[in-house]
Amino acid sequence: MDKKLQGDAMLNVLARDPIIEDNARLETLFMDFVAEATLGQSRYPGNLQLLTSGITDRAVRLGLLCSARDMDDVDWIVLTHPGSIIWPVAVSIGVEKNLTLKTLFDAAAHGYRTGATIANFFGKSHRAKWHATSTSGAFAATTTASIALGLTVEQH
DSSP states (O other), rough: HHHHHHHHHHHHHHSSSSSOOOHHHHHHHHHHHHHHEEEETTTOOOSOOTTTTTHHHHHHHHHHTTTTTTTOOOBTTBBBTHHHHHHHHHHHHHHHHHHHOOOOOHHHHHHHHHHHHHHHHHHHHEEEEEEEEHHHHHHHHHHHHHHHHHHTTTTT
């Protein structure tokens, strides 16, 4: 199979097929996000509403809150902590679109997989100069959003 067909086949799998993940692990990662967002409120006193209107505003606020202590989940293989990027996107879209928890978990699982793959691809030399969570996290957030919004492969 030529490289274009291989790439297209991989995009199909990434964008459409649910990832068989350990739901207990996803639940733990989700609860970690909720706990960090809740604890983050003490770092930002005032009127920082958790579930404001609009996907972008909500995601930014949730991301700020859950990364306040920078102690969220860590992927020790690629040295990232992607939950502070993945879950705010998934939850913000989920609230706006009234998604099921199963759909949120599926979007998050794809986001975690994408973030880890990209961080691994970038490698150790990248991590020596850049914060790998933020660089691979952009790809993770994009995939999370794409799955949560039900976008096509082309839109993704």
